[in-house]
Amino acid sequence: MDARSEKIIDIFKVSWEETVKHYDNLLNFPGWDRYIPVRQFVEDMIETGEDRFFHAGTSMATLMISRSVNHGLRKDQKFVSIEAIGDNDYEIKLREYLKTYREYRITNLDDPRLNQLLKTLKDTLVD
Numbered sequence: 001m002d003a004r005s006e007k008i009i010d011i012f013k014v015s016w017e018e019t020v021k022h023y024d025n026l027l028n029f030p031g032w033d034r035y036i037p038v039r040q041f042v043e044d045m046i047e048t049g050e051d052r053f054f055h056a057g058t059s060m061a062t063l064m065i066s067r068s069v070n071h072g073l074r075k076d077q078k079f080v081s082i083e084a085i086g087d088n089d090y091e092i093k094l095r096e097y098l099k100t101y102r103e104y105r106i107t108n109l110d111d112p113r114l115n116q117l118l119k120t121l122k123d124t125l126v127d
Contacts, residue, residue: 008069008126009052015071016042016051022058034084038063041082041109053122065118067126073097078124080117082109094120 023039026032042063045051057064057071059081066079073079075097083091090109094102094117102120104113 011069012053012055013046013051016046016056019056019058019063020046026061032061034087034089035061037088037109038082038084038090050118054118065121067121067124069126077127078121080114080121082114092117 019042020039023035023042026035027039038061042056045054045056053067054065055068055071057066061084063082064073064079065082066073066077068074068077068079078094078096078101081091081093081095085091085105088107090106092104092106092111092114093100102113102117104111104117106113
């Protein structure tokens, strides 16, 4: 693996670690328990090595997963968002700025539709 690829993987891995810390801080406050499964999903992505392929971040409490090397997204970059609406109620989307490509309401984060959105995102170029 070349040095540039290794650097990108390191950037991606750090983004997941920072996202875990964000959810840990958020979950210290009452009323955010619906994000416990999202925090566990982040941990699962790290444990399975998927943190090597994606950049993680948040917009408020919503989990944002992209292939962006840099923090923040340009208008032309696709991303998957996961928002906890309530207990066992999640809104997931594959988006690019104001355009939504796919949107689902799911009851658990093991839903195959979420896996398919991540697979679709993984097929986009890292930039």
